[in-house]
Amino acid sequence: MKTELEQLLRAAIALALPNSTVGDIPLERPRQADHGDFASSIALQLAKAAGCNPRQLAQQIKEALPVSGMIESCDIAGPGFLNFKLRAATRFAVVANVLLSPEQFGRQASGSKGSIQVEFVSSNPTGPLHVGHGRGAAFGASLSNLLDFAGWKVQREYYVNDAGRQMDILTVSTWLRYLSQHAVNLDFPPNGYQGDYVGAMAEALTAHHGASYIKTATEVTAGCPGIPDPILPIDDKQREAQIEAHMDALIHQAKALLGQDWATIHAEVLAEQLDDCRADLEEFGVVFDCWFSEQSLYDSGRVAQVVARLDELGHLYVKDGAVWFKSSAFGDEKDRVVQRENGIYTYFASDIAYHDEKFGRGFDRILNVWGADHHGYIPRVKAALIALGHDASRLVVPLVQFVSLFRNGEKVQMSTRKGQFVTLRELREETGRDAARFFYVLRKSDQALDFDLSLATSESNDNPVYYVQYAHARVHSVLSRWGGDTKELVNSDLSLLGTESEVALAHVLARFPEAADQAATDYAPHSIAFYLRDLAAAFHSCYNSAPFIVAEQPELTRARLALAYSTALVLKLGLSLLGVSAPKQM
RNA sequence: CUGCCCAUAGCUCAGCUGGAUAGAGCAACGGCCUUCUAAGCCGUAGGUCGCAGGUUCGACUCCUGCUGGGCAGGCCA
16 A cells, blocks of 8 residues: 555656656655645655755645545645545555455565575573573564565574583583582582583483493592682682683593593583473474584584685784784774684684675575674674675674563562573563563663563553453454354455544554564564554554444444454464464453 | 763653654553453643754754763683
């Protein structure tokens, strides 16, 4: 409807101003009803270049407008706005459109926008997902759904950081718990993973492999500097350094003592964490097409290859024994190390290989959904891509800000250390999946989120999830009261509609395709949540203004139910984009 | 010190590539259930869009400076 009107305007402008070049035609739905159904400020924009006053130009455009069955009137208002009023039949045509193909309403042809990869969550598989990851998951999943709906061919990917030190630390932590369960007593390192799940994995290790990994305490700590005594008067930096050195020595010692068994434990720990993570996300309605392993980049030699390529291109140099990438030559604020003095590649090196690999897969666009704390990392990745000859503008990084939990008005304290964090699983169990998914996307992603647990769990009118779901349930309640077949509703006489609240509802309904498309281009699932609230509000208003079922007027009843049912279908569609269910009863 | 994000009603937040009288929810106040689910609706009140400049027909929106809050600046990931 909007695009048709846009074409009419374009034709009119071509006639009124033959020599002008017009970009996008501004066309908005005014807030105020007396400004019509659509308004355009195009005359104001073109007036200057055309050298005449805006109202005059608006008049010319109006007169050049092709005849159309959808427009009832076109007025010139204010400084030169063109206000369009639609015919009643045009206004309610949306109802028939929705009923004819409910799944397709607002959906754009698959692949019409090109292909896109969305990488999100990608948390280290070193422990359960917490509420921060939950936001990334909810955002990324909703965004992916939206992009798919708006015509992108979407691939959802989880990058698994299965290489590197954090995984080693988890493996050691598990092994140390295993040892202590077998009465080998050692001081547990403060930078080890301390959650209960580590102990559980240690028990599983015993169940699968018995006592075959037991070593003595002296063997394990041989060559370790030990954990600094808390009473020692050394500064925090020194203490930190010694703790890290102790951990490195433990890892080294574990690898030496266990030999092949180390790889077995490592693999088992990783598999267990990934399975848990996958299940957790699935229960949250978040499913990935691809789980991409960081380790595979090392195994296939891609990391070494990409570093070699940068070297051939002359973008590397050696300083202080380490290999540096000249990222400052490509927009980064300083150069970055890709290979450490000890010969080990940095995380950045594998990330370059990963992004190079992704670009090689031929996506038109690549999205990395990252926590906002990683924003400083963007320039160096882009720098690497540019250096490798890629078009870095194809990479977009939507940032997701932090989440704070509130219960009864008080902030829930969380710290990743000591495993004192609220997990996504706990959140889901407390609020339910629907509330969690909806609350997560109720705020702009680049805005810090205060997640109000009391509100999310309240079964009251304060809860915005219920507000939308209730509108959907209400429609079905009315439909079942009516008792007819909803398939018949397509043939209703929509010309019987026309009250103020009916017009308003149809108007919001017709906005859905634009809202979905805009939300996709803005990477802004939150605007769908807001749209759904608007739609529910328009429905509730309609519901209260007059009964849908009028006993002595079956035709009017059918027309009104057609409007109500199409509303329910769009509510369901919109909620499904956000991963929220649409119950028929509440 | 430098970079990024944020600042809108008492509170939590929307505000579409610059458009007409800046919106919603909660809280406050006043109404609406013998009729399809009151988890709802209708109404009233509430604002110097952080401050100061600039760009123009027009600025919550764009630019600069300032104030106040969050985050980031490793041979960690």
